Amino acid sequence: MCRNIKTLFNFDPPATDDEIRASALQFVRKLSGFTRPSQANAAAFDKAVDEVTAAARTLIASLSTTAAPRDRGIEAEKARVRSRVRYGRA
Template identity: 75%
Template sequence: MCRNIKTLFNFEPPATQDEVRASALQFVRKLSGFTHPSQKNEAAFYYAVNEVTAAAQRLLDSLETNAPPRDRDIEAEKARERGRKRYARETA
């Protein structure tokens, strides 16, 4: 999975439309192998981004959980700590 695609479900505040679109864009980039599509492929590329964005938003809107929402700041700090540990091992 692309490292830039983040979990968007069950956060407080909820994921924004921009975050959902950014994840869709990363997904389509990964599938297509394009960072920026050529003019010839641009329409198909952005059509796919729009379709994946819509599907992802429908998914997020339909999911349910009994777990309390996670705090974005706490989860970001946990991710930074995991990164520090991972990169400390690689350089040691």
């Protein structure tokens, strides 16, 4: 999985449309191998991003859980700690 694609479900506040689109863009970039597609492939690339965004929105809206929503600030701090441990930054 792409390291840049983040979990978007069950957060407080919920994922924004921009976050969902950004994750869809990363997914399509990974699948296609393009960071920026050529003009010949731009329409197909953009259509794929739109379709993946719609599918992700549908998925997130239809999921349910009994777990309490995770706090974005706390999860961000956990990620920073993991990064410091992994890469040895003080």
